[in-house]
Amino acid sequence: MEPEQIVKYFGSERKSECEIMYNANLMVDIYHTFATRDTRLITLDTNRFQIPSRGSWMNYVRCHDDIGWGFNEKAVAAMGFDPFQHKQFLIRFYGQRFPGSFAKGEDYQFNPKTLDASTNGTLASLLGLESALEKKKPIRLRKRFDESI
Numbered sequence: 001m002e003p004e005q006i007v008k009y010f011g012s013e014r015k016s017e018c019e020i021m022y023n024a025n026l027m028v029d030i031y032h033t034f035a036t037r038d039t040r041l042i043t044l045d046t047n048r049f050q051i052p053s054r055g056s057w058m059n060y061v062r063c064h065d066d067i068g069w070g071f072n073e074k075a076v077a078a079m080g081f082d083p084f085q086h087k088q089f090l091i092r093f094y095g096q097r098f099p100g101s102f103a104k105g106e107d108y109q110f111n112p113k114t115l116d117a118s119t120n121g122t123l124a125s126l127l128g129l130e131s132a133l134e135k136k137k138p139i140r141l142r143k144r145f146d147e148s149i
Contacts, residue, residue: 001024002024002025003023003024003025003045003048003049006021006022006023006024007021007049007051009021010051010052010055011052011055012052013052013053016052016054016055018055019054019055019056020055020056020057020058021055021056021057021058022057022058022059023045023057023058023059024070025045025070025071025072026042026045026046026057026059027059027060027061027062027067028067028068028069028070028071028090029041029042029045029046029071029072030042030061031067031090031094031126032071032090034127035089035090035093035094035101035103038079040075040079041071041072041075041076041079044072044075045072045075048072061123062122062123062126066108066109066118066119066120067094067105067118067119067120067126068118069087069090069091069116069118069119071083071086071087087116088115090119091107091115091116091117091119094119094121094126095107095117095119102127102128102131102132103121103125103126103127103128103131104121104125104126104130104131105119105120105121105125105126106119106120106121107119107120108120
């Protein structure tokens with residue numbers, strides 16, 4: 001369910017209904033940010049809903065499920081990206097088919113007609129730890145992290 005539909009279940013300041021909700025777009029926003037080094041989407045999505053003061057978004061960076069590349073398409077378009085092409089970029093970047101990518105994910109349920117796919121992989125595989133350890137360049141990870149702060 002998209003955040004636009006979920007946000008109403010928080011209730012209001014006067015009547016709290018649910019205090020913790022899952023923001024379905026945020027995990028994708030995190031991976032978008034690592035791949036593009038662009039924080040605009042995650043900043044926008046983190047701040048786009050007014051929720052009650054007792055409410056909080058719950059999120060994770062990885063779970064047992066595949067990553068379906070559903071993101072805030074209106075925001076991505078406003079940032080100058082074509083949503084379809086951007087999704088293709090994310091699928092290739094995290095599926096080991098984009099030059100210079102640090103990710104070692106795998107496509108899941110690729111659809112040859114729509115070119116859609118989800119991505120499987122552990123956090124370590126998707127964010128470059130696996131690649132750095134294989135290349136015996138763990139210092140490279142620290143440098144990337146320090147540069148992105």
